[in-house]
Amino acid sequence: MIGKIFEIKKPLICYFMAGYPSVEDSIKTAEVLLENGADILEVGFPFSDPVADGITIQAAHEKAVKDGITPVKVFEITKTIKERFPDKPLIAMTYYNPIFKMGEENFCKIARENGIDGLIVPDLPPEEGESLKKIANQYGLSVIFLLAPTSHEKRVKLVSNMSDNFIYYVSITGITGERESLPWQELKSKVEEIKKITDKKIAVGFGVSKGEHAKIISSFADGVIVGSAIVKLQGKKDFEGLKSLVKELHDSIS
Ligand SMILES: O=P(O)(O)OC[C@@H](O)[C@@H](O)c1c[nH]c2ccccc12
Numbered sequence: 001m002i003g004k005i006f007e008i009k010k011p012l013i014c015y016f017m018a019g020y021p022s023v024e025d026s027i028k029t030a031e032v033l034l035e036n037g038a039d040i041l042e043v044g045f046p047f048s049d050p051v052a053d054g055i056t057i058q059a060a061h062e063k064a065v066k067d068g069i070t071p072v073k074v075f076e077i078t079k080t081i082k083e084r085f086p087d088k089p090l091i092a093m094t095y096y097n098p099i100f101k102m103g104e105e106n107f108c109k110i111a112r113e114n115g116i117d118g119l120i121v122p123d124l125p126p127e128e129g130e131s132l133k134k135i136a137n138q139y140g141l142s143v144i145f146l147l148a149p150t151s152h153e154k155r156v157k158l159v160s161n162m163s164d165n166f167i168y169y170v171s172i173t174g175i176t177g178e179r180e181s182l183p184w185q186e187l188k189s190k191v192e193e194i195k196k197i198t199d200k201k202i203a204v205g206f207g208v209s210k211g212e213h214a215k216i217i218s219s220f221a222d223g224v225i226v227g228s229a230i231v232k233l234q235g236k237k238d239f240e241g242l243k244s245l246v247k248e249l250h251d252s253i254s
Contacts, residue, residue, distance in 0.1 A: 002040070002089040002117045002142045002165045006201045010218050010253050011039035013203055014246065015093060015227035017060040018043050018077045019069030021235055029234045030081045032242050034088050037250025041081070042120065042225070045074050045094035052122050054177030056228040060235060071098045071107070075114035082115025091118040091144065104132050108139040118142035118164065126155070126162045133162060144168050149190055153197060160198035166223060169194065171206040178228045179207030188220045211252035218253040 005011050014033045018026050030041060044057070046064035053061065071094075078090055092111055099107045099121065111119070118141055124132065126145050133143045142164035147156060150173055159167055169191060171182050191202055204217045205225025214224045226249060233242040 001137075001140055002091070005039055005089055006166060006222060009039075010221075011203070011223045012037055012214070012246070012250050012253055013040045013042060013091075013205070013223055013225040014038040014230055015042040015044060015057075015205075015225065016234055017046065017057065017064055017231055018074040019046060019064045019067060020044075020060045020231070021063060021237065022067075023069070023073065023077060025234070025237055027077060027080055028239060029230070029242065030077075031084065032239050033230070033246055034081075034085050036243050036246040038088075038246055040089045040091060040223075042091045042093040042227070043074065043078055043081075043116070044227075044231075045071060045092060045098055047095045047097060049097075050095065052175055054175040054228060056178070056232050056235075057176050060231050063235075071102060072110075075110055075116075078111075078116055079114040089117040090115055091120055091142075092116050093120045093122075096121050096124045099132065104135050108132075108136050108141055112139045112141060116141060118144055120144045120146070120168060122146060126158050129162060133164075137164070146170055147194065149173055149186070156194055156197045160200050163200060166201040166203050167194070167198070168225065169202050169204045169221070171204050171208070174206070176206060176227050178209040178232070182207050182213065184216055187217075191221050211248040214249045215252040215254065224249065224253055 145159045145163040146168040148170040201222035203223030204221045209229035
Protein backbone atom coordinates (compact mmCIF):
# COMPACT_ATOMS: atom_id res chain seq x y z
CA MET A 1 0.00 0.00 0.00
CA ILE A 2 1.18 3.49 -0.69
CA GLY A 3 2.32 4.67 2.70
CA LYS A 4 2.81 7.94 4.45
CA ILE A 5 3.49 10.01 1.38
CA PHE A 6 0.43 12.24 1.89
CA GLU A 7 1.29 12.86 5.52
CA ILE A 8 4.62 14.43 4.69
CA LYS A 9 3.66 17.07 2.16
CA LYS A 10 1.44 17.58 -0.83
CA PRO A 11 2.85 15.16 -3.37
CA LEU A 12 3.74 15.85 -6.97
CA ILE A 13 2.53 12.85 -8.97
CA CYS A 14 4.18 12.43 -12.36
CA TYR A 15 2.94 10.25 -15.21
CA PHE A 16 5.33 8.85 -17.80
CA MET A 17 5.00 6.20 -20.48
CA ALA A 18 6.91 2.98 -19.91
CA GLY A 19 9.12 1.93 -22.83
CA TYR A 20 8.86 5.28 -24.63
CA PRO A 21 10.62 6.33 -26.78
CA SER A 22 12.80 3.35 -25.78
CA VAL A 23 13.11 1.21 -22.65
CA GLU A 24 16.30 3.01 -21.58
CA ASP A 25 14.86 6.48 -22.22
CA SER A 26 11.81 5.70 -20.12
CA ILE A 27 13.99 4.53 -17.22
CA LYS A 28 16.05 7.69 -17.58
CA THR A 29 12.81 9.72 -17.56
CA ALA A 30 11.74 8.09 -14.30
CA GLU A 31 15.14 8.86 -12.79
CA VAL A 32 15.04 12.50 -13.82
CA LEU A 33 11.51 12.80 -12.40
CA LEU A 34 12.38 11.18 -9.07
CA GLU A 35 15.68 13.00 -8.65
CA ASN A 36 14.15 16.42 -9.23
CA GLY A 37 10.99 16.52 -7.19
CA ALA A 38 8.44 13.86 -8.18
CA ASP A 39 7.07 12.10 -5.09
CA ILE A 40 5.02 9.40 -6.80
CA LEU A 41 5.17 8.02 -10.34
CA GLU A 42 2.25 6.90 -12.47
CA VAL A 43 3.64 4.31 -14.85
CA GLY A 44 1.81 4.32 -18.19
CA PHE A 45 1.12 0.88 -19.65
CA PRO A 46 1.05 1.15 -23.45
CA PHE A 47 -2.31 0.23 -24.90
CA SER A 48 -3.74 0.16 -28.41
CA ASP A 49 -6.97 2.01 -27.65
CA PRO A 50 -6.31 4.72 -25.04
CA VAL A 51 -9.73 6.38 -25.13
CA ALA A 52 -9.11 8.86 -22.31
CA ASP A 53 -5.85 10.19 -23.72
CA GLY A 54 -5.17 13.26 -25.83
CA ILE A 55 -2.72 13.35 -28.73
CA THR A 56 0.57 13.53 -26.81
CA ILE A 57 -0.06 10.44 -24.69
CA GLN A 58 -1.93 8.70 -27.52
CA ALA A 59 1.16 8.98 -29.72
CA ALA A 60 3.29 7.56 -26.92
CA HIS A 61 0.92 4.59 -26.52
CA GLU A 62 1.02 3.98 -30.24
CA LYS A 63 4.81 3.99 -30.55
CA ALA A 64 5.35 1.86 -27.47
CA VAL A 65 2.77 -0.71 -28.60
CA LYS A 66 4.43 -0.83 -32.02
CA ASP A 67 7.80 -1.32 -30.33
CA GLY A 68 6.44 -4.35 -28.50
CA ILE A 69 6.26 -2.90 -24.98
CA THR A 70 3.99 -5.47 -23.34
CA PRO A 71 2.98 -5.49 -19.65
CA VAL A 72 5.78 -7.98 -19.01
CA LYS A 73 8.30 -5.46 -20.39
CA VAL A 74 6.72 -2.69 -18.32
CA PHE A 75 7.21 -4.81 -15.20
CA GLU A 76 10.92 -5.20 -16.02
CA ILE A 77 11.09 -1.42 -16.19
CA THR A 78 9.27 -0.91 -12.88
CA LYS A 79 11.52 -3.48 -11.21
CA THR A 80 14.60 -1.53 -12.30
CA ILE A 81 13.14 1.78 -11.11
CA LYS A 82 12.15 0.28 -7.76
CA GLU A 83 15.64 -1.12 -7.20
CA ARG A 84 17.08 2.36 -7.68
CA PHE A 85 14.35 4.22 -5.76
CA PRO A 86 12.98 1.77 -3.18
CA ASP A 87 11.07 4.44 -1.23
CA LYS A 88 9.17 6.01 -4.10
CA PRO A 89 5.64 4.75 -4.75
CA LEU A 90 4.96 3.47 -8.25
CA ILE A 91 1.37 3.38 -9.46
CA ALA A 92 0.45 1.38 -12.54
CA MET A 93 -1.74 3.56 -14.76
CA THR A 94 -3.39 1.10 -17.09
CA TYR A 95 -6.59 0.56 -18.97
CA TYR A 96 -8.49 -2.52 -17.82
CA ASN A 97 -7.86 -4.65 -20.90
CA PRO A 98 -4.24 -5.68 -20.08
CA ILE A 99 -5.39 -6.66 -16.57
CA PHE A 100 -8.28 -8.63 -18.02
CA LYS A 101 -5.96 -10.43 -20.42
CA MET A 102 -3.44 -11.39 -17.74
CA GLY A 103 -6.13 -12.12 -15.20
CA GLU A 104 -6.68 -9.88 -12.18
CA GLU A 105 -4.84 -12.09 -9.74
CA ASN A 106 -1.89 -12.76 -12.00
CA PHE A 107 -1.56 -9.08 -12.84
CA CYS A 108 -1.61 -8.03 -9.18
CA LYS A 109 0.87 -10.72 -8.16
CA ILE A 110 3.38 -9.84 -10.88
CA ALA A 111 2.86 -6.11 -10.31
CA ARG A 112 3.65 -6.52 -6.62
CA GLU A 113 6.74 -8.59 -7.36
CA ASN A 114 7.99 -5.86 -9.66
CA GLY A 115 7.79 -2.83 -7.43
CA ILE A 116 4.26 -1.59 -8.08
CA ASP A 117 2.44 -0.09 -5.07
CA GLY A 118 -0.92 0.83 -6.52
CA LEU A 119 -3.21 0.78 -9.55
CA ILE A 120 -5.25 3.40 -11.38
CA VAL A 121 -7.56 1.94 -14.01
CA PRO A 122 -9.37 4.87 -15.63
CA ASP A 123 -11.89 2.78 -17.57
CA LEU A 124 -12.89 0.66 -14.57
CA PRO A 125 -15.85 2.30 -12.82
CA PRO A 126 -16.09 1.72 -9.06
CA GLU A 127 -19.32 -0.24 -9.60
CA GLU A 128 -17.28 -2.86 -11.46
CA GLY A 129 -14.11 -2.57 -9.44
CA GLU A 130 -14.96 -4.68 -6.38
CA SER A 131 -13.18 -7.80 -7.52
CA LEU A 132 -9.97 -6.08 -8.62
CA LYS A 133 -9.86 -4.03 -5.45
CA LYS A 134 -10.23 -7.10 -3.27
CA ILE A 135 -7.44 -8.97 -5.02
CA ALA A 136 -5.18 -5.93 -5.31
CA ASN A 137 -5.52 -5.16 -1.62
CA GLN A 138 -4.69 -8.78 -0.76
CA TYR A 139 -1.42 -8.29 -2.61
CA GLY A 140 -0.78 -5.02 -0.79
CA LEU A 141 -1.65 -2.82 -3.74
CA SER A 142 -3.76 0.31 -3.42
CA VAL A 143 -6.48 1.00 -5.96
CA ILE A 144 -7.20 4.63 -6.72
CA PHE A 145 -10.52 5.58 -8.31
CA LEU A 146 -11.42 8.74 -10.21
CA LEU A 147 -14.03 11.45 -9.87
CA ALA A 148 -14.93 14.03 -12.50
CA PRO A 149 -16.86 17.31 -12.61
CA THR A 150 -19.92 15.26 -13.61
CA SER A 151 -19.79 13.02 -10.50
CA HIS A 152 -22.70 13.50 -8.13
CA GLU A 153 -22.91 12.87 -4.40
CA LYS A 154 -23.77 9.20 -4.63
CA ARG A 155 -20.70 8.49 -6.74
CA VAL A 156 -18.49 10.67 -4.56
CA LYS A 157 -19.53 8.50 -1.61
CA LEU A 158 -18.93 5.27 -3.49
CA VAL A 159 -15.51 6.35 -4.75
CA SER A 160 -14.64 7.65 -1.32
CA ASN A 161 -15.38 4.22 0.16
CA MET A 162 -13.45 2.35 -2.49
CA SER A 163 -10.43 4.51 -3.22
CA ASP A 164 -7.25 3.74 -1.28
CA ASN A 165 -4.96 6.56 -0.13
CA PHE A 166 -6.44 9.24 -2.32
CA ILE A 167 -8.99 10.10 -4.99
CA TYR A 168 -7.93 11.19 -8.47
CA TYR A 169 -10.03 14.22 -9.35
CA VAL A 170 -10.16 14.90 -13.08
CA SER A 171 -10.15 18.70 -13.42
CA ILE A 172 -12.22 18.83 -16.59
CA THR A 173 -14.40 16.47 -18.56
CA GLY A 174 -12.53 15.37 -21.65
CA ILE A 175 -9.17 13.81 -22.38
CA THR A 176 -5.62 14.22 -21.07
CA GLY A 177 -3.53 17.05 -22.50
CA GLU A 178 -1.84 20.30 -21.63
CA ARG A 179 -4.11 23.32 -21.20
CA GLU A 180 -3.17 27.00 -21.02
CA SER A 181 -5.56 27.49 -18.14
CA LEU A 182 -8.25 25.67 -16.16
CA PRO A 183 -11.63 26.82 -14.80
CA TRP A 184 -10.06 27.58 -11.39
CA GLN A 185 -13.14 28.82 -9.56
CA GLU A 186 -15.25 25.85 -10.59
CA LEU A 187 -12.42 23.43 -9.85
CA LYS A 188 -11.82 24.84 -6.40
CA SER A 189 -15.48 24.76 -5.42
CA LYS A 190 -15.90 21.21 -6.72
CA VAL A 191 -12.89 19.98 -4.73
CA GLU A 192 -14.19 21.76 -1.64
CA GLU A 193 -17.62 20.20 -2.18
CA ILE A 194 -16.06 16.73 -2.36
CA LYS A 195 -14.00 17.41 0.75
CA LYS A 196 -17.22 18.05 2.66
CA ILE A 197 -18.33 14.52 1.82
CA THR A 198 -15.06 12.64 2.28
CA ASP A 199 -11.91 12.66 4.40
CA LYS A 200 -9.89 11.11 1.60
CA LYS A 201 -7.07 13.13 0.09
CA ILE A 202 -7.81 14.62 -3.32
CA ALA A 203 -5.15 14.85 -6.04
CA VAL A 204 -6.02 16.84 -9.16
CA GLY A 205 -4.91 16.04 -12.71
CA PHE A 206 -5.70 16.83 -16.39
CA GLY A 207 -4.38 19.93 -18.06
CA VAL A 208 -1.67 20.75 -15.53
CA SER A 209 1.55 21.76 -17.25
CA LYS A 210 3.29 24.54 -15.34
CA GLY A 211 4.31 25.76 -11.92
CA GLU A 212 1.61 28.39 -11.91
CA HIS A 213 -1.06 25.66 -12.28
CA ALA A 214 0.51 23.49 -9.57
CA LYS A 215 0.59 26.44 -7.22
CA ILE A 216 -3.10 27.20 -7.58
CA ILE A 217 -4.14 23.54 -7.30
CA SER A 218 -2.05 22.95 -4.20
CA SER A 219 -3.83 25.86 -2.51
CA PHE A 220 -7.08 23.83 -2.32
CA ALA A 221 -6.20 20.18 -3.13
CA ASP A 222 -3.83 17.62 -1.57
CA GLY A 223 -1.76 16.61 -4.57
CA VAL A 224 -0.93 17.58 -8.15
CA ILE A 225 -0.81 15.20 -11.13
CA VAL A 226 1.03 15.99 -14.38
CA GLY A 227 1.16 13.80 -17.49
CA SER A 228 1.19 15.18 -21.04
CA ALA A 229 3.70 17.96 -20.35
CA ILE A 230 6.12 15.27 -19.16
CA VAL A 231 5.43 12.79 -21.95
CA LYS A 232 6.01 15.50 -24.55
CA LEU A 233 9.57 16.11 -23.26
CA GLN A 234 10.09 12.37 -22.75
CA GLY A 235 9.30 11.76 -26.41
CA LYS A 236 11.90 14.34 -27.44
CA LYS A 237 14.45 12.94 -24.96
CA ASP A 238 14.69 16.48 -23.63
CA PHE A 239 15.95 15.50 -20.18
CA GLU A 240 17.19 19.00 -19.37
CA GLY A 241 13.75 20.40 -20.13
CA LEU A 242 12.20 17.65 -18.05
CA LYS A 243 14.47 18.44 -15.15
CA SER A 244 13.52 22.12 -15.10
CA LEU A 245 9.81 21.32 -15.51
CA VAL A 246 9.77 18.95 -12.51
CA LYS A 247 11.78 21.37 -10.41
CA GLU A 248 9.40 24.19 -11.28
CA LEU A 249 6.35 22.06 -10.48
CA HIS A 250 7.86 20.83 -7.22
CA ASP A 251 8.86 24.30 -6.06
CA SER A 252 5.40 25.67 -6.82
CA ILE A 253 3.57 23.28 -4.51
CA SER A 254 3.04 24.72 -1.08
O1 LIG B 1 -1.88 14.61 -19.31
P1 LIG B 1 -2.43 15.49 -18.28
O2 LIG B 1 -3.49 16.38 -18.86
O3 LIG B 1 -1.36 16.21 -17.53
O4 LIG B 1 -3.22 14.58 -17.20
C1 LIG B 1 -2.59 13.56 -16.36
C2 LIG B 1 -2.70 12.27 -17.02
O5 LIG B 1 -1.93 12.30 -18.19
C3 LIG B 1 -2.40 10.94 -16.33
O6 LIG B 1 -2.81 10.87 -15.03
C4 LIG B 1 -3.09 9.94 -17.24
C5 LIG B 1 -2.52 9.33 -18.31
N1 LIG B 1 -3.44 8.56 -18.94
C6 LIG B 1 -4.63 8.68 -18.33
C7 LIG B 1 -5.88 8.15 -18.66
C8 LIG B 1 -6.96 8.51 -17.87
C9 LIG B 1 -6.81 9.33 -16.76
C10 LIG B 1 -5.55 9.87 -16.43
C11 LIG B 1 -4.46 9.58 -17.24
